[in-house]
Amino acid sequence: MINKRYVLYVILALAGVAQAQEGERIQTDADPNQSIDLLFSDKTVEGRYFRDVGFFGNGTQKLLLGGYLNTDNSFQFTGGISTEVLKDFTPLKSDLQFSLGSRFYISRLADPSDNVFGLGFGAGWNFTFPERILKLPLTLRGSYYYVPEVLTSGNDQDILDFDIVEAQLDLTKNLAGIFGLREMTVANRNLDNNWNLGIRYKF
Numbered sequence: 001m002i003n004k005r006y007v008l009y010v011i012l013a014l015a016g017v018a019q020a021q022e023g024e025r026i027q028t029d030a031d032p033n034q035s036i037d038l039l040f041s042d043k044t045v046e047g048r049y050f051r052d053v054g055f056f057g058n059g060t061q062k063l064l065l066g067g068y069l070n071t072d073n074s075f076q077f078t079g080g081i082s083t084e085v086l087k088d089f090t091p092l093k094s095d096l097q098f099s100l101g102s103r104f105y106i107s108r109l110a111d112p113s114d115n116v117f118g119l120g121f122g123a124g125w126n127f128t129f130p131e132r133i134l135k136l137p138l139t140l141r142g143s144y145y146y147v148p149e150v151l152t153s154g155n156d157q158d159i160l161d162f163d164i165v166e167a168q169l170d171l172t173k174n175l176a177g178i179f180g181l182r183e184m185t186v187a188n189r190n191l192d193n194n195w196n197l198g199i200r201y202k203f
Helices: 004-019
Strands: 036-040 044-053 059-072 075-085 096-109 114-128 139-149 159-170 175-186 189-202
Touching: 036 175, 044 189, 059 096, 059 189, 096 139, 096 159, 096 175, 114 159
Parallel strands: none
Antiparallel strands: 036 044, 036 189, 044 059, 059 075, 075 096, 096 114, 114 139, 139 159, 159 175, 175 189
């Protein structure tokens, strides 16, 4: 049976391809201040809110607030802050960014019932294909965060939070389609290991 969400995503992606092929790349804000994501898989739904802030130093940090629910009725709230690093590391510095950050997790696990709290650290990357290479407004990214057992609320309760790879295709100035592979493990329980589809609204 064909999943209707996949059909919708393909239609939106083709719309972006068609507009790009008309001769002009979709123009978006170079650095939107805020964005909201809504992601789905067959077993999960996730919402994320990003906002640029200036908590420390002369640079700009990115704030994350997110909520996650799966079909087992396990719920997780995530908050975090990250900052760009290695700005002069590569000649592609205008298109390729690296970041380091910290996230805290509040997890309510079901079957068996358990509560897990933790503070973790990780890194991320973001690459936007320049127009000279690809006409489509395509961005690839990933993030990898880990909470060791010593920084969680109990024994044998480490947390893995990996956006292994995520692709973003801008469809309009403010709207983008998202497709990515997610890995989420809490206290040795695999909450998510699926391809996710979604949308991002930038403002």
